[in-house]
Amino acid sequence: KAGVTQTPRYLIKTRGQQVTLSCSPISGHRSVSWYQQTPGQGLQFLFEYFSETQRNKGNFPGRFSGRQFSNSRSEMNVSTLELGDSALYLCASSFLAGVTYNEQFFGPGTRLTVL
Amino acid sequence: GIQVEQSPPDLILQEGANSTLRCNFSDSVNNLQWFHQNPWGQLINLFYIPSGTKQNGRLSATTVATERYSLLYISSSQTTDSGVYFCAVEETSGSRLTFGEGTQLTVNP
Numbered sequence: 001k002a003g004v005t006q007t008p009r010y011l012i013k014t015r016g017q018q019v020t021l022s023c024s025p026i027s028g029h030r031s032v033s034w035y036q037q038t039p040g041q042g043l044q045f046l047f048e049y050f051s052e053t054q055r056n057k058g059n060f061p062g063r064f065s066g067r068q069f070s071n072s073r074s075e076m077n078v079s080t081l082e083l084g085d086s087a088l089y090l091c092a093s094s095f096l097a098g099v100t101y102n103e104q105f106f107g108p109g110t111r112l113t114v115l
Numbered sequence: 116g117i118q119v120e121q122s123p124p125d126l127i128l129q130e131g132a133n134s135t136l137r138c139n140f141s142d143s144v145n146n147l148q149w150f151h152q153n154p155w156g157q158l159i160n161l162f163y164i165p166s167g168t169k170q171n172g173r174l175s176a177t178t179v180a181t182e183r184y185s186l187l188y189i190s191s192s193q194t195t196d197s198g199v200y201f202c203a204v205e206e207t208s209g210s211r212l213t214f215g216e217g218t219q220l221t222v223n224p
Contacts, residue, residue, distance in 0.1 A: 031210045037156070043201065043214035056211045088156050094210055102146055102210060106158040 001027060004093050004107035012113045018079040021110045025072050025093030031055075032074040033104065034066060037088040045087075049074050050096060078112075086114045117206045121215035127152045128222050130193050136218045138202030146205040147178050148212070149187050151198050153220040158201065161187070192222045 005024045011017050025032050033056075034046040045058040049068035066076040072093075078085055088111050092104040118141040128134055138147070149161040162169050162176040164185065169176055173192075178185040189196055199219050202214040 033210045033212070034168070034210075035214075041218050043203075045211050045213070048210045050210070058211070090156075091156065092158075094208070096210065101163075102205060103148065103160070103163040104210060104212060105160060106150070108155065108157045111156065111188075 004091055004105055006089075006091050006107040006110050008110060010111050010113075011081075012115065013081050014115050015081055015083060016079060017081050017104075019081060019112060020075055020077045021091075021106060021112075023074045023076075023091030023093075024071055025074070025091075025107055026095075029093035030072050031094045032068055032072065032097040033092045033094075034074070034076050035090045035092065036060075036095065037090060037109075038084075038086075043090070046076065059098050081114045084115050085112065087112060116200055117144070117204060117213050119213050119215040119219050121200075121201060121202055123218060124216065125219045126221070128199050129172060129218070130192060130194060130222055131187070132192050132222075133190045134220070136189070136200055136202075136220075138185040138187070138215055140183050140185075140202075140204050142205055142206060144180070144183075144204040147185055147208050148203050149176055149185070150201045150203065151196075152201060152217070153198060161200075180215070190219075192220075194224055196220060197222045 033048040048056040068074045091107045150158040199217040208209045
């Protein structure tokens with residue numbers, strides 16, 4: 001079974017631009033979560049989507065948004081990029097069989113550099 | 116929100132040595148996972164262990180949920196074990212993981 005895939009793997013943008021990152025979950029997984037990793041803040045939760053609906057949201061400004069499609073693939077968008085948005089963005093998927101089991105599996109990440 | 120503390124922050128070992136990494140969390144959790152972050156940034160699943168003990172080769176983990184801590188044991192360490200180890204917990208049902216700050220492990224030949 002193929003793992004979680006993320007595209008692109010590397011991205012360089014300039015301040016003020018916007019960017020869209022993509023994540024394809026493991027086949028059969030319906031929950032997709034996004035995380036941001038920076039040296040200063042560590043790994044922080046952005047948001048989670050399940051059945052095309054945002055179920056959880058972290059403490060990030062509205063410039064960060066996402067969506068999920070009917071095939072469970074997800075995209076996240078960052079508008080009006082700032083230097084501080086430079087980070088590794090990780091996507092995770094889980095089957096979400098219920099409250100008793102919810103192991104998450106991560107993709108390789110997208111490394112975003114904002115100049 | 117829930118707090119997750121990992122110790123030690125840094126650990127340097129000689130190849131063949133054993134080590135124990137600790138994860139303390141401040142509240143009850145539904146799930147707990149241990150990850151190893153490889154040099155390219157990907158988080159590799161080590162254990163899904165909300166309670167009890169599991170073993171996988173040279174690695175094992177124990178979570179004592181009632182006392183709010185988990186331990187990751189690495190035996191006969193190898194240079195390929197180097198990297199950052201993260202503990203992450205899920206506080207309530209859903210998929211929001213809260214990560215600790217990680218333990219940077221360096222295994223020297």
